[in-house]
Amino acid sequence: ETGVTQxxxxxxxxxxxxxxxxxxxxxGHNTVSWYQQALGQGPQFIFQYYxxxxxxxxxxxxxxxxxxxPNYSSELNVNALELDDSAxxxxxxxxxxxxxxxxxFFGPGTRLTVx
Amino acid sequence: GDSVTQMEGPVTLSEEAFLTINCTYTATGYPSLxxxxxxxGEGLQLLLKATKADDKGSNKGFEATYRKETTSFHLxxxxxxxxxxxxxxxxxxxxxxxxxGDGTTLTVKP
Numbered sequence: 001e002t003g004v005t006q007x008x009x010x011x012x013x014x015x016x017x018x019x020x021x022x023x024x025x026x027x028g029h030n031t032v033s034w035y036q037q038a039l040g041q042g043p044q045f046i047f048q049y050y051x052x053x054x055x056x057x058x059x060x061x062x063x064x065x066x067x068x069x070p071n072y073s074s075e076l077n078v079n080a081l082e083l084d085d086s087a088x089x090x091x092x093x094x095x096x097x098x099x100x101x102x103x104x105f106f107g108p109g110t111r112l113t114v115x
Numbered sequence: 116g117d118s119v120t121q122m123e124g125p126v127t128l129s130e131e132a133f134l135t136i137n138c139t140y141t142a143t144g145y146p147s148l149x150x151x152x153x154x155x156g157e158g159l160q161l162l163l164k165a166t167k168a169d170d171k172g173s174n175k176g177f178e179a180t181y182r183k184e185t186t187s188f189h190l191x192x193x194x195x196x197x198x199x200x201x202x203x204x205x206x207x208x209x210x211x212x213x214x215x216g217d218g219t220t221l222t223v224k225p
Contacts, residue, residue, distance in 0.1 A: 035215075041217050041218070042206075042215030042218050043204075043215045045212055045213040045214065045215075048213075055211055056210070056211035057212075058212060059116070090159065103161045108158045
């Protein structure tokens with residue numbers, strides 16, 4: 001059973017550019033969540049995808065968008081990058097379980113630096 | 116919106132000492148509560164969880180009880196080891212949205 005993988009590991013972009021981050025969920029998991037973790041802070045929830053549909057969103061502007069594919073892998077796209085977007089971006093996969101939520105399995109993250 | 120507040124770190128303890136890391140939350144409805152741990156050089160992993168009031172989550176000697184009356188989910192361990200050195204995050208999931216605390220760094224010295 002493979003775990004959650006993310007690519008790339010590190011990325012450097014300049015202000016105003018666009019970036020795409022990728023995530024492969026754990027085998028059999030149909031729910032993917034994306035988080036932004038700034039240095040010294042906890043992960044901030046960006047959004048969640050369930051069966052290719054956005055299923056919840058945190059307080060992030062529309063320039064943060066995502067996709068989930070039929071194989072449940074996912075992409076996070078950020079347009080018009082700002083310096084404050086520099087952070088570790090985490091992907092987590094899980095299986096939803098009724099009104100409660102199963103364990104989320106986190107990937108190692110992508111470190112994005114915006115210059 | 117929802118929020119999670121953890122006791123500020125860092126926390127430094129000697130081996131075999133008792134550990135408490137405080138966590139309080141603000142949320143509407145009935146969130147599920149979690150503790151995650153991040154060991155040096157590794158990703159976040161679930162330590163324990165509780166899905167309703169008075170539930171106790173436990174794992175690897177760590178425990179936390181979901182206290183709705185005090186909106187708390189404090190993490191405890193009776194005797195810490197050097198291998199418990201890590202960053203601990205308290206979190207909740209409510210209506211499909213996750214909220215994490217800022218983390219507490221624990222260092223255990225031999």
